[in-house]
Amino acid sequence: MIGDVPGPSGAHVPVLKLGDVLLVTLQGELHDHAAEQLQQDIGEAITRSHVTGVVIDVSGVAIVDSFLGRVFAEIAATAGLLAARTVVAGMRPAVALTLVELGLTLPGLRTALDTDHALGLLAEPTSHLPHASGRRESL
Template identity: 65%
Template sequence: MTGATAPPPDGFVPVLRLGGILLVTLQGDLYDSTAERLRQDIGRTVSDDAVTGVVIDLSGVEIVDSFMGRVLSDIAAMTRLLAAQTVVAGMRPAVAITLVELGLTLPGLRTALSTEEAMNLLGAEVAHLPRTAGARRERP
């Protein structure tokens, strides 16, 4: 056994709650049905669980289409109406160029270069741990 974990099932989008902030990590291509389910799930979670911010990490996304651009815009508008903020983090230059070429400038959507910066924009404290904090020590 190599210790590797199995990849998540198709259509699975990891969502992690960090205090009052949801961290949504998008990887690769996203099916339209998955994007729609994600939009609904985020809205329900923000409403039911008093979430104050949503970070959508796009660093694992290489290509977007007009539907995904609209989903991002809709999530930002929906969370704003529910008194939460959305920040998109880690957008690649090619993704930004594609959105502009599609005419989707996503007004009102805040962006950050990294997830850490996005968390800071939402007022979350991000702890900086030394690199050796999780390292195993060799036994003599």
């Protein structure tokens, strides 16, 4: 394990290293301070461990507000600058609808139905990694 980030009720969000990928699994509500700390910790973990991908599993998250949506986009942007790709996995339909209603497009952030699919996307060559919209684009 790379580190822990304070989560709801003092719990911690584990940041695990699986090969060349960081896996972050969110459960329940993530408060603003914990989300900002997670963003910082992921950037530091990428630098320290030289990973090439980050998977953020949000299957345990029922609500994503505009702040958390922006944090996801900022994590992806930071990871991209550090030569790592980010995939958000397990987004519930209600969460996706909320993000659309808030007008958050989350540029640079890829999505996958589950963690296995996210790991598969990260294993693909970068020129063939599809965006959430289904377009193919070089990175």
